Amino acid sequence: MADFGSDLELEDFRAEARAWLEANFPKSLAGKGALASAEISVDNPELKAWRKTIGAKGWATPTWPAEYGGGGLSPHQARVLAQEMAKIGAFNPMMFGMGVTMIGPTILDYGTEAQKAKHIPPIVRGDAQWCVGYSEPNAGSDLASLQMRCDDAGDHWVITGQKTWTSGAQYSDWCGALVRTDFTAKKHDGISFMLIDMHQPAIEPRPIALIAGASPFCETFFTEATAPKDALLGELNGGWSVGKRLLQHERASQTGASGGGRATPLQDIAKRYVGVDDKGHLADPDLRTRLTRHLMDSKIHGLTLARAVAESKGASGATNAASVLKNSATHVAQTRSELTLEIMGGQGLGWDGEGFTREEIESVRGWLGGKAMSIYGGSVEIQNNIISKRILGLPDNTQST
Structure with a gap:
């Protein structure tokens, strides 16, 4: 990826970004980024069109590798793009999902080439929704005490247990989950990270009502859910390191870096x-x-x-x-x-x-x-x-x- 950093090159890119946004961002959505997940229905045709357009361009993930559908932009260009979006109240509709903010970056860090080729393009395009399975009823801040088990069944994994606060689980296609694969090891050492297909009857998300009205949270039950052997992200029993990395990405996404239109x-x-x-x-x-x-x-x-x-x-x-x-x-x-x-x-x-x-x-x-x-x-x-x-x-x- 070239590092376009000169003032002239950046100004050329600024003009390109401004023209593209003017031609493609629906003006009716201006300034509504912070409310995109609640105020704007997922059936809103302009929001759906904007997601599709920016996803196809790769600018929803501007610095991700172009080979997986990302924008392939330098950090300098990405900053210019964010500035131009803010000027017109535009927003990145993918930044309200966990695929772009958490799971995708973690797969890019730890995934095999096959895993990247399978999962990153759908995340970039907004075609796949992800949730994260971390907390459990008895494993909140002390996350390493998690007990959701994952057993090796030979040619696949079998997963049984409960997660809670799984945001968006009821809408998700996939779940990135921390599971226990070795109950004899120290609690930090027997954990693995699995990529689990949510479209199976063995998984039941139950929404949790919140005081603010709309609720993204669920408690999610896994009853002998299955995953193929290549669902393991990173090393077996090395999931604690993968899980910590994902949390770093999550915290980075919550610092205000993603923008969301003008307030x-x-x-x-x-x-x-x-x-x-x-x-x-x-x-x-x-x-x-x-x-x-x-x-x-x-x-x-x-x-x-x-x-x-x-x-x-x-x-x-x-x-x-x-x-x-x-x-x-x-x-x-x-x-x-x-x-x-x-x-x-x-x-x-x-x-x-x-x-x-x-x-x-x-x-x-x-x-x-x-x-x-x-x-x-x-x-x-x-x-x-x-x-x-x-x-x-x-x-x-x-x-x-």
Whole structure:
């Protein structure tokens, strides 16, 4: 892959990207990226057309190898593409699925050529939906305690057990799951990573209702489900390393790198609901101070993210720094939601009805749904442990079992 980094080459590519987006991105979807999985139905013809078009172009996975259908762009070009998309409120419709954000990059890291050729092109095109089978009822933060078993049946694997919080399992074609293949080994050493076809009666996803209304989560039951021998990703009993790598990719995707169209500036919302003084300043000085602090935090997060991307090495750039950015992104997003509801006052507490605008209803539901950010992808406490031990080099005061 050529590294197009000169100013002239990048400006030529910018013009190409701008023209392509102008010709292909449906203007009716502008600014709706953050709501694509909830607000826009999967049956929406313009969304389906956009997914198909950007998938065929390879720009939903801009830096993935062209030989598997990816864009084959350099990081510099991908950044330019993201900038041009943001200018018009465009978004990457694949970035709300686990195939692009987690499973695909992990297959590129650990997969055989046959596995890459089989799974990567459908992910790139948006033809295959993936979920991730990690947590279990008795294996949440202590994921290595998982008990879903995978037995070698000679020419195939047999998988039995339960996973929970399997986002999108009810819609998925495939599941990337951590399973126990050796019950006699230490708990970290007897785990393998399997690529499991979800289209079999032995697998039953059951959606879990959430306080915010829409729920992506499921508990998923496997009762002697099967997988071919080549479903093993990475080494047998080496799944813990594969699983950790996937989590790095997940955390990187949750730092704000994927974009999602333009959001209304919070200061504009505040001026509309709270009002301004004769100098054009927010009428509430305390709110003005807290809003300014939030905008500073948001800017700092964006600059840190840009620096981490610029300093990253290799194709994925997923590192322990993703833990810092994941917590930072969580703080910024949750603070924005809290401030938005405070700014809207009573109008920020509506669930339904003609007395509330769509923006107000979406704000309260987004506030409720955003509480999960502190937990999914590794809780804030888990990220702080990673930061303290792997980045700051602080001593580990816990005892492993």
